[in-house]
Amino acid sequence: MTLARTPLFDEHGSAGGKMVPFAGFEMPVQYPAGALKEYHIVRDGGCGLFDISHMGQVRVQGPDALAFLQYVTSNDVSRLTEGQVQYSALLNNEGGFIDDITTYKLSDDEYYLCINAANRHKDLAHLQRETAPFRVSVCDESDATTLLALQGEQAQSTLQPLVNINLAGIGYYRFATTEIDDHAVMISRTGYTGEDGFELYLPNALAVPLWRALLAAGARPIGLAARDMLRTEMGYALYGHEISDQVTPVEAKLMWITKLDKGDFIGRDAVRARREQGPERCLIALKLTGRGIPREHYRVFAGDAATGEVISGMFSPIAGGIALAYVQPEHAETGEFSVEIRGRRIAAERTRTPFVRSRVKKS
Amino acid sequence: MTIPADLQYTKEHEWVRIEGDTATLGITDHAQEALGDIVFVELPEIGRQLAPGEAFAVVESVKAVSDVYAPVGGEVIEVNTLLESEPEKVNTDAYGEGWIAKVRMNGETAELLDEATYTTYLEE
Incomplete structure (x- = not known):
């Protein structure tokens, strides 16, 4: 290619x-x-x-633009005012992530989506397929x-x-x-x-x-x-890492962009069921207390039990060795965590994201 | 990029300075440049016996994890603990303050290249 x-x-x-x-x-x-x-x-x-x-851009236009986006995205688009942006997701029928996106409201019948590069053709095909009952056009402007x-x-x-x-x-x-x-x-x-x-x-x-x-x-x-x-x-999710079609917003801690009460949307019933059953895995934040850098796919232990793996890990100049990891739900809340680095288990503590204080200007 | 004439090199981009029966080891300027910003160095334990070609240390850049292989055999007698707090010395002074370990040589070596041969090797 x-x-x-x-x-x-x-x-x-x-x-x-x-x-x-x-x-x-x-x-x-x-x-x-x-x-x-x-x-x-x-x-x-x-x-x-x-x-x-x-990254890709998609313009959604037509009298049913809002109804269409309410159906294909997880967040509540009706809450958007003109000139506002919303973090959201495209889910599949199983509640898995097709992509995470941002939705821009230009007017009542015109919206603009920013999508991930790697998912562009998949997203467009999905969106085009779902337009059928709606008076809406989906245009790839990437x-x-x-x-x-x-x-x-x-x-x-x-x-x-x-x-x-x-x-x-x-x-x-x-x-x-x-x-x-x-x-x-x-x-x-x-x-x-x-x-x-x-x-x-x-x-x-x-x-x-x-x-x-x-x-x-x-x-x-x-x-x-x-x-x-x-x-x-x-602690921001990156598609293909923290989120993929293998996890739902319940696992990825993205229920805040998934509004189950807004009306029907693709993936809603599956997400609701998953929330009731409980997540298959849980995304947690870890900070090494010993020396080392956690890297993607390194094994995570709770006590002596292998409980999951690092999804994103790095050396933070501010916070040291930090990782986002998926672990088994029974270990998500408590546990003596460690990350296996070259055969040695390095102690880690459960922490919160962001690992470093955010300075975005939330007004 | 510098390649000092008084050192010997491996094809895996380590350097070795041999003085008597003591060898000082590190990674070359070419290696540090290729790796980018070094943010972590895992040093060997003092007393460890190294065989030539054995992975004895790890350098980690922002994105990559790389083994460092022993150019010579022998016992680790000293490690550069400065790198625990200032791993960037490997970038800024690869042949000086960025040294990784000193080894008391047992006479065995990996294939070592002189400056001219290593320079040619890099150009190939």
Whole structure:
């Protein structure tokens, strides 16, 4: 399979980005600064710029747009007001995750979904299949759209001089549309790092000029490695890791985006049944008390019993060795946890997410 | 990238400095650059007997876990405990403060390359 490239591929090259295959794209895993420095730029008061154009965008339009989205997504879309964003999921009939998504409400009959790159074709096929009884159109705009994330304490002050709207007026999980160089741009106060910041949806023609303008304004390019560190410290789910079609929101601790009382939706009955039966596994947060770095697939023990495995693990410069792990439900609440690292069990304690204090601006 | 002339190298990108019967071991500049930011080093225990080619330490970068193989055989007599608190020394000073262990050699060695041969090997 040939790998796709985002409109910023050459910019990554000029910035010295080390490109790796990711979700069918060639994406920068890090730049010459290195993953740790990039992480610190975002965490410690700077402004990081991420090309996340591999992600997909879907426009949903029509008089039944709301009814359709209520049926295919897990969260309650009726609670969204114009200009608001909602974290949500597409579930299958068994309650498993097809994808996790964000839903943007543009108007009563127009919504916009941001979906994961690796799930794009699966999601589109699913959405198209479910449109039948609804007066709605589902349009894949991924190839025409560049998505940038600008994250860190300086994100707002870096972006403000480049736009004609007052960014301070955009609250957390809200968005506004504006024009930059006559191109329509959608800017939301959202992100995947636990820092204040924005995500910008723009036509591909604006990708290179805006990327350059943001770098010139002081933003620094950040690769996938630092992005994964930042999201793991927040305990944010990553599709294919914490969530997949093998787990339901009950296991993944995502019942807060699953509104069982909003009316019928795909996966509702299965999730309800699972909640009544109890989860098959539980996602927990662990922090090593001994030395070492927990990594994906390392075994987790409760006492002497093997109880599960690490799903996402890393060295956090702030919190040390941290992990999200799936364990058996009977061990989820209590237990003398340890993580097996190269044959040795390293003690770990149950903790809460985020592992590191979030500084998103919830207003 | 530097490849000092007074050291010997392995094809797995370790370096060894031999002084009398003592060998100081580490990973090369090429290795640290390929791995990226080192965030953890697992050191061997003092007194451990190493066979040439045996994995005796582990370096972990943000994304990768890599074994370090012994260029020479012998007994571990000293380890660089500085790396427990400052593993980044492997990145910033691979041949100096980033050394990993010292071994009292027993005369056995893995295949060792001189500077010129290692340089050629990297270019291939």
